[in-house]
Amino acid sequence: MSNLVKLTINDTPVEAPAGTLLIDAAKTAGIEIPAFCYYEGMSLQAACRMCLVEIEKAPKLMAACVVPVAEGMVVRTESEAVVKARKTTLEFLLTNHPLDCPVCDKGGECELQDMVFKYGAGESRFTEVKHHVPEKQWSPVVFYDGPRCILCYRCVRVCNEGMGVGALGVVNRGVVSEIAPSHGDHLECDECGSCIDICPVGALTSGAYRYKTRPWEMEHTGTICTHCSDGCKTTLGTRNGEIVRGNNRDRSGVNGEFLCVKGRYAFDFNHHPERLQAPLLRVDGKLEEVSWSRALQVLVEKFKAVRDAKGNVGVIGSTRTSNEEAFLLQKFARTVFGTNNIDHHRSGDVATLLDALSGKTGALGTSADCYTSKAVLIIGADLSQQHPFLANQIRANVRHQKTPVYVVTPGAVREDKTAKKAVRAGEDWLAAVENLKSSLASEKELLVVFGDAVKGEGLRKLVALGDSLGIPVKYIALVDYANSRGAMDMGLLPDLGPGYHAVEGKAGLTLPQMLAATDLDLVWVVGANPLKNASLGSSKAFVVVQDLFRTETAERADLVLPAASAYEKNGTVTNTCGEVQRLMKAADTVGAKTDLAMFGLIARGLGVNLGKVDADNVFAEIQKTVRGYNVPLPVIVTGGAAQTQAVNGRVPSNVLPELIRSAGDTLFTTGTLTKYSKVLNEVMEGPGGLYR
Amino acid sequence: MTFSPQLEARFAELLTHYPEGRQRGALIPMLMYAQDEVGAVTQELMEELAKRLGITTLQVDEVTGYYSMLHKKPQGKYHVQVCTNVACMLRGGAELYDHACKKLNLGHKQTAADGKFSLEEVECIGACSWAPAIQVNYDFHHEVTTGKLDEILEGLK
Numbered sequence: 001m002s003n004l005v006k007l008t009i010n011d012t013p014v015e016a017p018a019g020t021l022l023i024d025a026a027k028t029a030g031i032e033i034p035a036f037c038y039y040e041g042m043s044l045q046a047a048c049r050m051c052l053v054e055i056e057k058a059p060k061l062m063a064a065c066v067v068p069v070a071e072g073m074v075v076r077t078e079s080e081a082v083v084k085a086r087k088t089t090l091e092f093l094l095t096n097h098p099l100d101c102p103v104c105d106k107g108g109e110c111e112l113q114d115m116v117f118k119y120g121a122g123e124s125r126f127t128e129v130k131h132h133v134p135e136k137q138w139s140p141v142v143f144y145d146g147p148r149c150i151l152c153y154r155c156v157r158v159c160n161e162g163m164g165v166g167a168l169g170v171v172n173r174g175v176v177s178e179i180a181p182s183h184g185d186h187l188e189c190d191e192c193g194s195c196i197d198i199c200p201v202g203a204l205t206s207g208a209y210r211y212k213t214r215p216w217e218m219e220h221t222g223t224i225c226t227h228c229s230d231g232c233k234t235t236l237g238t239r240n241g242e243i244v245r246g247n248n249r250d251r252s253g254v255n256g257e258f259l260c261v262k263g264r265y266a267f268d269f270n271h272h273p274e275r276l277q278a279p280l281l282r283v284d285g286k287l288e289e290v291s292w293s294r295a296l297q298v299l300v301e302k303f304k305a306v307r308d309a310k311g312n313v314g315v316i317g318s319t320r321t322s323n324e325e326a327f328l329l330q331k332f333a334r335t336v337f338g339t340n341n342i343d344h345h346r347s348g349d350v351a352t353l354l355d356a357l358s359g360k361t362g363a364l365g366t367s368a369d370c371y372t373s374k375a376v377l378i379i380g381a382d383l384s385q386q387h388p389f390l391a392n393q394i395r396a397n398v399r400h401q402k403t404p405v406y407v408v409t410p411g412a413v414r415e416d417k418t419a420k421k422a423v424r425a426g427e428d429w430l431a432a433v434e435n436l437k438s439s440l441a442s443e444k445e446l447l448v449v450f451g452d453a454v455k456g457e458g459l460r461k462l463v464a465l466g467d468s469l470g471i472p473v474k475y476i477a478l479v480d481y482a483n484s485r486g487a488m489d490m491g492l493l494p495d496l497g498p499g500y501h502a503v504e505g506k507a508g509l510t511l512p513q514m515l516a517a518t519d520l521d522l523v524w525v526v527g528a529n530p531l532k533n534a535s536l537g538s539s540k541a542f543v544v545v546q547d548l549f550r551t552e553t554a555e556r557a558d559l560v561l562p563a564a565s566a567y568e569k570n571g572t573v574t575n576t577c578g579e580v581q582r583l584m585k586a587a588d589t590v591g592a593k594t595d596l597a598m599f600g601l602i603a604r605g606l607g608v609n610l611g612k613v614d615a616d617n618v619f620a621e622i623q624k625t626v627r628g629y630n631v632p633l634p635v636i637v638t639g640g641a642a643q644t645q646a647v648n649g650r651v652p653s654n655v656l657p658e659l660i661r662s663a664g665d666t667l668f669t670t671g672t673l674t675k676y677s678k679v680l681n682e683v684m685e686g687p688g689g690l691y692r
Numbered sequence: 693m694t695f696s697p698q699l700e701a702r703f704a705e706l707l708t709h710y711p712e713g714r715q716r717g718a719l720i721p722m723l724m725y726a727q728d729e730v731g732a733v734t735q736e737l738m739e740e741l742a743k744r745l746g747i748t749t750l751q752v753d754e755v756t757g758y759y760s761m762l763h764k765k766p767q768g769k770y771h772v773q774v775c776t777n778v779a780c781m782l783r784g785g786a787e788l789y790d791h792a793c794k795k796l797n798l799g800h801k802q803t804a805a806d807g808k809f810s811l812e813e814v815e816c817i818g819a820c821s822w823a824p825a826i827q828v829n830y831d832f833h834h835e836v837t838t839g840k841l842d843e844i845l846e847g848l849k
Contacts, residue, residue, distance in 0.1 A: 167750075169751060169753065173759075174815040180754075181750075182749075182750050
C-alpha cells in the first residue's frame with residue numbers, strides 16, 4: 001500500500017495508511033488503547049476520555065480515537081501520565097455509577113467492569129452522595145437506568161446513524177445529563193435493541209432478558225434467524241433449555257452485529273404455551289392427542305394405501321424448514337408417490353432471474369454487495385420494513401462511501417431520506433426505471449434490489465435494461481422468509497426439481513390448484529398454513545400437517561405432527577441473496593421432532609430407502625446433486641456464508657407471475673409466527689408504533 | 693406557530709449566514725430570539741423550529757437543555773444565575789449561591805410569586821477568569837461578593 005505513515009508506539013515502529021486513527025493503528029500493532037465512546041463504523045465522539053495517550057511534543061494528553069497518525073509521531077500508551085489519567089477518568093465515571101454489578105444484567109460482560117478491573121483504582125476518593133434517578137421503561141423492550149450511564153453516545157449514534165431512526169438523544173447538562181427517548185417518556189422506533197447491545201454498561205437493558213440469567217450461565221449457539229430472508233446470524237443464549245437472549249456480539253455471520261427486533265427478541269414463539277407437544281389424530285371428528293407410535297402407524301397405513309392405489313397426492317412445503325428438509329420432502333413425494341404436485345408459497349421470481357442471467361457470471365448480488373456496491377437501485381420494496389439487514393447495509397454504504405441510491409417504490413420509504421433520487425411508481429416501475437437510465441448509466445456499477453412487483457416479463461425487461469447500461473450490474477430478488485429461497489432451489493415446485501431442472505413427466509399442480517382440486521386423496525402440508533384464508537376443495541382428502549402450532553390448516557387436518565422449530569434443528573438455509581448458512585440446534589421442545597426425522601420415520605415405516613436421514617448426509621446429497629450447492633464445507637461449518645448459483649443456463653419454467661406474491665410483512669410481523677411472539681405483539685400495541 | 697413579522701425577518705436573515713444544507717446551525721440564535729418573544733422555549737416552539745430546520749424535536753430539546761440561557765418555562769423579570777462550577781466554587785460561588793437563596797427566599801429553578809425574581813444554580817457560564825460570576829438575564833457580573841450581590845439585587849427595580 002502506498003502512502004504509509006511511519007510512527008512509533010511504545011518504542012515499536014508502526015506503519016499505517018494516512019488518515020488512520022491512532023487507536024486503530026495501535027490495534028494493528030497489537031497495542032490496546034482502551035475506549036468506551038469510540039466505535040468502529042460510527043462517527044467520532046471523543047466523549048469518554050479513556051483513550052488519552054501521550055504524544056511527544058503535544059502539550060497535553062491526546063484522545064487517540066480522533067488523532068490521525070502522522071509521520072514521525074512518537075506515542076506512548078502506558079507511560080506514567082497515561083496510566084494516571086486512565087485511573088482518574090475511571091474514578092470520574094464511577095462517581096455516580098452505582099456499584100450494583102451483582103444485580104446488573106451487564107455484570108460479567110460489562111466494559112466498564114472490565115476496564116476498572118484492568119486499569120482502575122479499587123478505591124475512590126469521592127465521598128459525596130451519588131446522584132440517583134429512578135429507572136425508566138421506554139418501550140416493551142427498552143429500559144433505561146440513568147445512573148449507570150456513562151454518556152458515551154454509542155446508543156445515540158447507532159440509532160441516528162446506524163438505524164437512521166434518531167430516537168435517542170442526550171438532554172440537559174453536566175451531572176444531570178441523560179439519554180432521552182424521542183417522544184417524552186417513550187420511544188417511537190424500530191425496537192431493534194441495537195442501543196441495548198451497543199451499551200458498554202448496563203444503562204440500557206432488554207425487557208426480554210432482564211433479570212433472567214447471568215451471561216456465564218447461558219450456553220451460546222450461533223444459528224440463523226428464522227424470520228425474514230436476510231439470513232442474519234443470531235447467537236441464542238439458552239439457560240435450562242430455554243432461549244433467553246438473542247444477539248450477535250461476536251459479529252459472526254453476514255450481518256456482523258446487526259439484528260432487528262425479530263432476530264433479537266422474536267425467538268419467544270419457541271416457548272409459546274400453545275406449541276404442540278404431541279401428535280393430534282382426528283377421532284370422531286375431533287383432534288385428540290395420541291402417542292407418536294400410534295400417529296406413525298396411522299400415517300404409514302394411510303400413505304401405503306394411497307401409494308398402492310396410486311391415489312392423488314398434494315404436497316405443500318415450507319419457507320422456513322431447512323434445505324435438507326425441503327430436498328427430502330420433494331424427493332419423498334417424487335419417488336414414493338410419483339407425483340409432481342409439490343409447491344410452496346412463492347414470494348419472489350428467482351427462477352426468471354436465474355434464467356434471464358443465464359450465461360452471465362457474478363450477476364447475483366450478496367448481502368455484502370449492499371455495503372460495497374458503488375450504486376444501488378431499489379425497486380418496489382420497503383427494505384427498512386421487510387429486509388432490515390439489507391437496508392442497514394445500504395445505509396452503512398451511504399454513510400461510509402456516500403453511495404448514490406435510487407429508489408422506485410409505490411409509497412414513501414426510509415431510504416428516500418438518503419437517496420440520490422426517489423421516485424414513486426407501483427405497477428409502472430419499469431417506466432420509472434427507464435427514466436433513470438441516463439443517471440444509472442453514469443455510475444460505475446449497480447446493484448438492483450427488487451421486490452415481488454418485478455417478475456416474469458417485467459423482470460426480463462429489467463435485466464435487458466441492465467445489460468444496456470454498459471456497467472456491471474448485480475441483482476437481488478427479494479423473498480419473504482428464512483428459507484423461501486432454499487425452497488425454490490430445492491425444487492418445491494410443480495414444474496422444477498432441485499437446481500431448477502425440468503421435472504420428469506408432466507408438471508404437477510400449483511398450490512392454488514391443489515387447494516381447489518376436488519379429487520386429492522392425500523394432502524401433506526409441512527410447515528405451511530395455506531388454509532389461513534382458503535378452504536380445501538377436496539373433502540375426501542386425508543390431511544397430514546407437520547407444524548409448530550395448531551394453525552388454521554392444522555384445524556382441518558386428520559393428523560397433526562408436532563414439528564421442531566428452526567432453532568431446534570441442524571441443517572442449512574439459503575437467504576434471499578442465495579447465501580447458504582448453517583442452522584445450529586439451540587433448544588428442544590418435548591414431544592416435537594424435526595421434519596427431517598419425521599420423513600425418516602415415515603420412510604422406514606413404508607420400507608422405503610431414502611438414504612441415511614440426517615442433516616449432514618442429506619446436505620452431502622444436495623452438494624452432489626443440486627447445481628451451485630457444491631459450496632466449500634469449511635466455510636459454512638465455521639459459521640460463514642457461501643453464495644450459490646443454483647443454475648447457470650436456461651431454466652425450463654413457465655413462471656406464473658400471478659403466483660408470486662410477498663406476504664408484505666412489516667418489521668413487527670412475521671407471517672404465521674406473528675401470533676405466537678409475545679414481544680412482537682407487545683411492540684405493535686405499545687404507545688410508540690412504527691417509525692417510517 | 694406564528695411569530696411577529698420582525699422576528700420572521702430576523703430568522704430569514706439569519707438563515708442566509710449558513711451554507712446550503714447547514715441551516716441547522718441557526719438553531720441557537722433562533723431559539724434565543726424566539727425565547728425573547730414567546731417568553732420560554734415551549735414544546736410548540738421546539739417542534740416549529742425542528743420543522744423549519746429539518747431536524748428532530750429531540751435534537752432541538754438536546755440544545756435547549758444544554759444551554760443555561762434557554763428556558764423551557766417562563767422565568768422572573770430578573771433571572772439570576774449563580775455559577776457554582778469548579779473555578780467559581782473555589783472562589784466562593786457556593787456561598788454566593790446560598791446567600792442568593794436566603795436573600796431572594798428562592799431555591800434552584802424557583803420563581804417568586806410576584807414574578808420579579810427567579811433563581812438558578814448553573815454550570816460554568818464561561819466567566820472563570822473573573823470568578824465567582826453571576827448572570828442576570830443577559831448581563832454578567834464579575835468577582836461578585838455577598839455584599840456586591842446585595843447591591844446588584846437591590847439595584848434591580
